[in-house]
Amino acid sequence: MKRRNFLKATGATALTAITTGQVAARSSFFGNKKSNTSNPEYRILGTGKHSLRVSALGLGCMGMSYHRSFIPNKKEMIFLIQKAVEAGVNLFDTAEVYGPCTNEELVGEALAPLRKDIFICTKFGFDIQNGNTTGMNSKPEHIRKMVEQSLKRLKTDVIDLLYQHRQDPAVPVEEVAGTVKELINEGKVRNFGLSAVNAETIRKAYSVQPLTAIQSEYSLITRDPEKEVLNVCGELGIGFVPYSPLSRGYLSGFINERTKFNPDNDNRPTLPRYTPEAIIANWAAIDVLTEFGNQRGLTAAQVALAWLLAQKTWIVPIPGTTKPAHLQENLWAADFEFTPDELKNITEAVSNIPITGERYSR
Numbered sequence: 001m002k003r004r005n006f007l008k009a010t011g012a013t014a015l016t017a018i019t020t021g022q023v024a025a026r027s028s029f030f031g032n033k034k035s036n037t038s039n040p041e042y043r044i045l046g047t048g049k050h051s052l053r054v055s056a057l058g059l060g061c062m063g064m065s066y067h068r069s070f071i072p073n074k075k076e077m078i079f080l081i082q083k084a085v086e087a088g089v090n091l092f093d094t095a096e097v098y099g100p101c102t103n104e105e106l107v108g109e110a111l112a113p114l115r116k117d118i119f120i121c122t123k124f125g126f127d128i129q130n131g132n133t134t135g136m137n138s139k140p141e142h143i144r145k146m147v148e149q150s151l152k153r154l155k156t157d158v159i160d161l162l163y164q165h166r167q168d169p170a171v172p173v174e175e176v177a178g179t180v181k182e183l184i185n186e187g188k189v190r191n192f193g194l195s196a197v198n199a200e201t202i203r204k205a206y207s208v209q210p211l212t213a214i215q216s217e218y219s220l221i222t223r224d225p226e227k228e229v230l231n232v233c234g235e236l237g238i239g240f241v242p243y244s245p246l247s248r249g250y251l252s253g254f255i256n257e258r259t260k261f262n263p264d265n266d267n268r269p270t271l272p273r274y275t276p277e278a279i280i281a282n283w284a285a286i287d288v289l290t291e292f293g294n295q296r297g298l299t300a301a302q303v304a305l306a307w308l309l310a311q312k313t314w315i316v317p318i319p320g321t322t323k324p325a326h327l328q329e330n331l332w333a334a335d336f337e338f339t340p341d342e343l344k345n346i347t348e349a350v351s352n353i354p355i356t357g358e359r360y361s362r
């Protein structure tokens with residue numbers, strides 16, 4: 001009870017600050033003040049009628065049901081999602097494949113009573129048979145079927161942002177975009193996004209249906225989108241949503257070589273970057289974040305998230321967490337602003353560290 005009362009108080013404070021525009025004043029607590037926009041806590045993903053005005057950080061909900069070792073008590077996760085709304089978060093990320101399906105059900109149950117002004121993002125693209133993922137499937141009839149099922153699980157009549165999760169080599173992306181365009185015209189979907197795609201694919205899809213956001217892995221130690229994807233997003237006015245912005249928890253400094261992952265519900269044991277050897281080899285990156293944060297009252301996770309926010313005004317990371325304390329910590333990252341020298345120095349320092357272990361297995 002005590003914990004909840006405390007959270008209620010901190011959540012209410014954050015909400016009051018957001019609605020009354022006091023965030024800039026609070027940010028002076030961190031040293032560097034926000035000064036560049038009148039509404040620093042909101043960002044725009046996409047352009048024109050396919051744009052969304054979203055909180056600077058969204059909430060990744062996957063780990064509440066899937067791939068992050070433990071599955072916490074459902075009531076506590078509903079409480080956490082609702083606390084995020086209270087604190088001003090309006091962008092929630094899930095996918096059919098998370099669970100599968102149980103994560104959409106959780107998000108739907110948590111957000112149904114608070115649906116107004118909240119943006120629910122989900123993803124299609126896998127074939128799921130008897131609870132197992134059996135491959136890719138973005139055939140038009142499959143997308144339509146999945147959307148009907150997702151709407152039910154999410155307890156809503158419209159999906160605010162529908163992503164193709166992974167490309168299906170059997171279905172051209174133009175056909176996928178055409179199907180989503182029809183669903184938008186039918187009022188079942190509002191906006192279209194793609195996940196983990198290259199620049200050429202983005203252009204092809206965009207020629208059929210404007211995209212609101214591209215979602216790809218991006219963090220201080222996974223910089224692939226900088227090669228071409230961020231440029232195309234900037235050129236076409238598409239937002240960018242970094243997934244795994246803390247590199248699946250690593251950049252918080254909470255994961256070490258003794259961390260035990262549950263292989264039955266975690267993909268990290270299959271990824272070369274999370275072997276004990278790689279965790280130790282890459283620790284120099286955590287040292288940079290910790291040293292920077294120690295001087296400024298920030299945690300390593302906050303520095304990592306603030307760095308992403310500093311890259312572009314249309315970047316909206318979606319850190320995942322199962323802990324109200326981590327949620328609050330992560331949201332406060334949006335209050336910090338780097339000076340140009342700080343940003344240059346920390347970027348150079350981490351870029352000079354050779355990162356051991358691929359982010360995915362080949």
Ligand SMILES: NC(=O)c1ccc[n+]([C@@H]2O[C@H](COP(=O)([O-])OP(=O)(O)OC[C@H]3O[C@@H](n4cnc5c(N)ncnc54)[C@H](OP(=O)(O)O)[C@@H]3O)[C@@H](O)[C@H]2O)c1
Nearest residue numbers: 060061062243244245246247248249252301319320321322
């Ligand atoms: N499009 C795609 O293919 C794709 C792929 C992966 C993920 N995603 C989306 O991106 C979201 C986030 O990705 P992710 O979960 O892979 O990685 P992440 O957000 O980089 O890291 C999540 C992990 O970090 C821990 N964490 C979060 N904040 C922390 C803090 N302040 N201090 C210490 N630990 C902290 C969490 O543990 P605690 O629960 O203990 O806080 C969790 O295990 C997912 O929820 C999902 O919606 C999309």
